[in-house]
Every structure is written in structure tokens, then in C-alpha cells.
Amino acid sequence: MSSDHVSPKVKQFMIDNRDDFERELLIQAVTVNEKIEEILRIGNIDLIENAHKLVAFVIEDKKVEMEDFAKVEGIAWARHSLTLAFKLEWVSAIRRTLWDFIQEYLETNTEEFKFKEFFVLEKKINSRLDGFLNAFFISYSSYKDEEIKAQKNLVENLSVPIIPITQTTSILPLIGMLDYYRTTIIQEKVLNEISRLHIQTLILDLSGIADMEHEVIDNLSKVIESTKLMGCQTVITGLRPDVVRKMATLGIRFDGETKTLGTLQRALHSYL
Numbered sequence: 001m002s003s004d005h006v007s008p009k010v011k012q013f014m015i016d017n018r019d020d021f022e023r024e025l026l027i028q029a030v031t032v033n034e035k036i037e038e039i040l041r042i043g044n045i046d047l048i049e050n051a052h053k054l055v056a057f058v059i060e061d062k063k064v065e066m067e068d069f070a071k072v073e074g075i076a077w078a079r080h081s082l083t084l085a086f087k088l089e090w091v092s093a094i095r096r097t098l099w100d101f102i103q104e105y106l107e108t109n110t111e112e113f114k115f116k117e118f119f120v121l122e123k124k125i126n127s128r129l130d131g132f133l134n135a136f137f138i139s140y141s142s143y144k145d146e147e148i149k150a151q152k153n154l155v156e157n158l159s160v161p162i163i164p165i166t167q168t169t170s171i172l173p174l175i176g177m178l179d180y181y182r183t184t185i186i187q188e189k190v191l192n193e194i195s196r197l198h199i200q201t202l203i204l205d206l207s208g209i210a211d212m213e214h215e216v217i218d219n220l221s222k223v224i225e226s227t228k229l230m231g232c233q234t235v236i237t238g239l240r241p242d243v244v245r246k247m248a249t250l251g252i253r254f255d256g257e258t259k260t261l262g263t264l265q266r267a268l269h270s271y272l
Helices: 008-016 018-028 036-043 047-060 063-079 084-108 115-159 180-197 214-229 241-250 264-271
Strands: 169-175 201-208 233-237 259-261
Touching: 008 018, 008 047, 008 084, 018 047, 018 084, 036 047, 036 063, 047 063, 047 084, 047 115, 063 115, 084 115, 169 180, 169 264, 180 214, 201 264, 214 233, 214 241, 233 264, 259 264
Parallel strands: 169 201, 201 233, 233 259
Antiparallel strands: none
């Protein structure tokens, strides 16, 4: 048996014993065994058929085809949010079962095998399987990273909902928790929208913000200062009493040119 390539007879041996391989594989992969039908239904992924493909790629040393297959598998598992633990167990079961069948073949074909070549063979087969896993995880992670990035962009856009009400006036209603990260996003989005929409007056409604930390109040003041540098006046509405008290305690004041009104309705009445 060549140390670089597994004998073509081994490939034929695996084909001839396909059904036995499947039975042994399902015994080896106890947990995954219960999920095969579910994974097929959810992601249209045929684990059994794909196991045969992987074994063929490994035996025939088809590195390019195996890596392409791994990338497709990685995307499919990521797209359907399938559990990585199952994938690891499944490939480990394929590895064990493949070695069981190679051992069975070698025991009956000793004339093709030199003992000193065994460790070289073991290294190459396991390296190929590891290469499959590596390509799979890179593909899986890349897909998830892009998915997270898209979700993050969506959340950022939803968290800074700038609403034009006239050609020169827009409203930015803020709701929920404000932290340093969100106020940084707000500043970037506000400045971009002031430039894009030619906003001259921005009504910043804070009635949906129950509390703000010192760092957040300070960062929000910088946002307001930035809008002034862009030639845009900021009107603050809906400041809660707790926020006002905290600002007074900390000695924080908005710029003198920044208007404050009690409610958003009053601001709309003034600017519409």
C-alpha cells in the first residue's frame, strides 16, 4: 500500500461494504443517530450520503474537492444554526469507523501492507479529515460573522431612527437603555444624516430614556456639540426628572444654544 495514496482496492472494499459501514457508523454516533432525520428535514443535509462522500475524498486524496465540500457543508450548518457539537461527533464517528474498516481490510490483505508505512498512512488520513474540519469551521465562522455583522447593522439602524418631518427638520426618538456604545453609534448616524438630509433642526426626544449614567450624558453632550458644528440646531424634549437631577448634581449643562422643551408635542407644534 502506498504511503501517499490508499490503495484503489480499499476504495472498492468500502464500496462493497457500504451498508456495513453505515450500520457501524450509526452505532459509533449514538447522539447524532437520533438527529439524522431532523437535520435532513431542517437543512436538507443527508448525513449518511455526505459521510460516504467524505470517506471517498479522504481515500482518493481529493483535497480540492474535499475543501469545496467542507465549505458548502459549513454554510449549510451555519445557515440553519445546526449544533457544532453534532458535527464534531459525526466526523469523529466517521474517523473511527473508517479506521475500523481499513484495519479489517489490512488484516486480510497483509501482502499489500508494510508495517513501517502504517504511521505515515495514519498521519495522512487523519490530516485529511482534520483539513475537512478546518475548512468546515472557517466556512461556518465566516458565514456567522457576516450574519452577525448584518444583524448588528440592522440593530444600529433601528436604534437610531431619524425621522424627517419637514425638508429641514427631523426627529430622533430614543427609547430604552443608552450606553457609551449606543451614543457613539448615535453620533455617527446623526452626523451622516445631517449631511445627507440637510437637516437644520434635530428634535432629540428623550422621553423614552428613564436614566443615564454620567459617561452617557457627557457623550450625549458631545453629540449635540457635533450637530452644532454641522450647522444644525438640536432641540431636546422629554427629559425625565431623574435625568435632570443627575445632570444638576454632576454640573452638566447643554450648550446655551440648545433648546429644551417639556414634550415632543410642544416641539412638533413649534416646528411644523
